[in-house]
Amino acid sequence: MEITLDKHAANQASIKIKLNEADYQPKVDAKLKDYAKKAVIRGFRPGKAPFSMVKNMYGTSVLVDEINQILGESLNSYIKEQTFKILGEPLPVELEDNSIDWKTQKEFEFEYKIGFVENISLALDQSIKGKKYSISVDDKLVNETLDNLKSQYGENSNPETSEVGDFIYGDLAAKEGEFTKTVSLDTSKISKKLAGKFTGISKDAIVEFEGKEVKKDEWTAAFGLNEVDFADAKGSFTFTVQNINRTTSAELNQEFFDKIFGPDQVKTEEEFIAKVKETLQGSYDRESKVFTEEELKKVLVEKVAISLPDDFLKEWLLRANEGKVTEADVENEYPIYAKQLTWSLISNQIAKEHGVQAEHEDVIEKTKEMIREQFASSGLGAQLEASMDLFVDNYLKGNEGQNYMNMLTSVQNDKVLSLVQEKIDLVEKTITIDEFKELLEK
Template sequence: MNITLNQNDTTNANLKVVLQEADYAPKVDEKIKEYTKKAQIKGFRPGKVPAGLIRKMYGKSILAEEINGLLSKSVNDYIKENNIRILGEPLPDETKQNAIDWDNQKDFEFDFELGILPDFELNPAAGETLDAYKIELDEETINQVHEHLQRQYGETANPETSEANDYLSGELRQLEGEFKTTTLLPINKIKKNQEQFIGVKAGYVITFDLQEVFDNDASAISHVTGVRKAETAELKGNFEFAVEKINRTAAAEFNQELFDKIFGKDAVTTEEEFNNKLRETLAENYQQEADKVLKNKLVEKLVKETEITLPEEFFKKWLAVSNQGKLTPEQIEENFEQYKDELKWSMIRNKIVEENDIKVSNEEVVNATKAKMFAQFNMPEISDELADTMNGYIDNYLKQNNGRNYINEYEAILAEKVLDVLKDKVTVVEKSVTADEFRNLSF
C-alpha cells in the first residue's frame, strides 16, 4: 500500500492511495473461507461448499467490501497518525477516479480531496469592553405577565364579533412583498387605528400599514410576525389580515387554583407570595437572556476579528455531500457566510478547549440534565422514593437518539465553560435597563 499527500496550498490537499493485491488478498481469502463454512447451497453439505464456487458467486462483492473497508481505515489512520486537521471528511476526487474492473483489476488507485484546517492565532478579545445588562423589573412588565397568565389559564371562547381585548386568528400577508404567516393578532396591543379590528367577523379581510398600527414598535411586530426584532423594519407597506377565528379569554382569577397551576401544589398560598415568586422567576429568566446576549456578542466579536483562512470551495462541496442533497447549491451560497462563521467558532472553541485543558465530566452532564428535568416538571426536589425512578428516566433520555442527547448536553456545558474563560479576558460594563427597554433592544 502506498499513500501520498500532495498539499496544493494551506487549505487544500489531495490524497492518493494505491492498493496492491498483497494488501487485500489475505482478507478476501479469509472471508471466502468463512463463507464456505456458513453457506447453504443446494447439493453441498454444510461447511463443504468449494472455495472456488464461493469465489465465483460472491467473490466480487467480498472484494469490493474488503477494499472499501481497508481504504477507509487506511485513510483515517494516515490522517490521524500524521496529525492532519481536516474539515469534515475526505471526499472522492471525481475528476481522477476511473471506473473499476472488479473482474480483472489487481491494483487499485483512489484519489481524495481534503480540506485542511490551518492553525491560527487567537487573541480572545484581551482588553476589550462589552456591555452587559442588568434587568430591572418594571411594573408594566409585571402587569403584562399577570395579564398573560390570566389569559393562558382562563377559559377561551370564539365569539362571532371581535371586541377590544380579543385575539384575531388568521393569515397575515404583505401586499407588495413575499412575507406571509399564520398568527394571532392581539387587538389591545394595536396602538393606532384600533377601530379597524373591532367589530369584525370570521371571513373579514383588514388592510393596514403594519408599522403604523403598531407605531413602529419592533417588539410588538416581532411578536405578531415571528420575525427578529432587528429585521422588523423591513416589513414595510400595507398588509392584509384574513380573519379566520376570534379568540376571547375570560381572565382566570388570582386564587389558589391558579397559584398551584403555575408554581406547583401549595408552593405559594397568597397573592403576595405569588408576586414575589413571579418576580424571582422573571428576574432569573431575564438575567439568563441578558447573559446569553453578552455571550453572543463575545462570540460574534471573536469570529469577526479572528483571521482564519478556510478551504471555501471544499467546504461547499462537503456541505452538499454531508447533507445528502437536502441543500441546493443556491441555498449553500445564500447561507455560506453563516456556515463559515459557525465553522470558525467551532475552530476557535476547540482551540480554547485545548489550550485551557477544559473537560466535562459524566457527573456534570447527568446533573445538568437532572436540573433541567426538575425545572421542566416544576419539581425543586424529589423524594428518596422517586430518586431511582428519576435517575433511570435521565439515563434513558441521555441514551436516546443513539446518544445524541448526551452529546448535545455535553456540548452545551463545554460551550458554557469556553465562554466563561473568554468572559474573564474582557472588561464587562454593566448597564441597568428595565425589562421593557431590554425587550426593545436590537440584538
C-alpha cells in the same frame, strides 16, 4: 506505496495514493489461500478445489476488498500525522467508468479531496473585549405581567354592548377595492378617538372609519394585519360586528395565587408580587446568559477568523446526505452549519489548551436542570425528584445515545464560555427589557 499531498488552496488539498503489486498481493494471496481451505465447489471435496480455480472465482473481489482496506488504513494513518485539522471526510475523486482493469492492472492510483483548517490559535487575555448582560426586572415589567396574568385567568363574557378594552370580532372591508378580512380588534390598542366609534355598539353594527385614522403600528397591534394587508389600507372602511368579547380581570386572592404558583405557595398580595418578580428575574437571567454567550461566541469567531473550505464542505454535505438533501438545501442551510462548525473548532481548541473537560457527573446535573425547567409549571414537585434518575437515564439513552453526546458537548461549551469570561476583559452591563428587545432585533 507512495502518498503525496497537494495543497492547491489555503484550506483544500488532494491526497494521492499509489499502490504497486508488493503493497497488496501478499495479503490477497493469503486471503485466497484461506478461501481455498474452506471453499465448497461442486465436483470437489471441501477445501480440495485447485487454487487456480479459487483465484479465478474470487480473485477480483478479494483484490478489491484488500485494496479498499489498505486505502482506508493508509489514508487514516496519513491524516493523523498531519498538523492541520481535517473537516468532514475525505472525498474520493470519482474515476471514469472502466478506468480500472482489476484483472490485469498491477499498479493503482487513487485520489481524495480533503478540506482542512490549519492550527487554531487564540490567546484568552484582556485584549479581548466582551460584555456580560443583565436584564433588570423593573416595576413596569412586573405590572405588565400582573395585568397579563389577571387577564389570562379572568372571566370571559360576550356582552350585548361594547366598552373600551373589549375585543370586537368582525369583518373589516374597504369601501373601494376587494380588500376584506375577518379580524379580532383589540380596542385598547387604538386611539381614543377611534375607540369611541367602537364603544356602545352591539352585534351586527356597522362602523365606518377612514384608513388615515389608524396608525401604522395599530394595523398590526390592534387589527392583527400584516405588512401585506395594511399596505393597501387606504380610503374608507367598514367593520361589521359579529361578536363582542370581554375579559374581566381576575382578583388578587388565594384562588388566583394557587392557580399561578400552586396551593399555598404564596398567601398575600405582597408575597405574590415578590414571587412574580423573582420568577421573571430567573427567566430573564437565563435569557441574558444565553444572549451574553452568543455575543461572546461572535467576538471569539471574529478574533480567530477561521477560513473554512466552503466549496469542499458543501460537496461533502451533499454527498454524505445523498438523496436526502438537494444542492439548494445545502446552500440555504450552509451558513448555519458553518457558524456552528466554526464555534465548535474554537471551543474544542480552547478546551484542549486549557484542560477543560466535561465529566459524566456534569452531564447528569445539566440533564436534571433541563428536566426541572421543562416541568417547572407542572406541579409535580416531589414526584419529579423521586423519579429524576429514571427521567435522566431514559433521556440520555434516547436517540441511540446521541442525546448523551449532545449534552456532553453542551457541558463543554458551558465550561469553555465560563473560562472565557474569567480570562477576557468582560464589562457587566445592566439593561431594561426594552433595551434587550432592541438588541435582539439588531
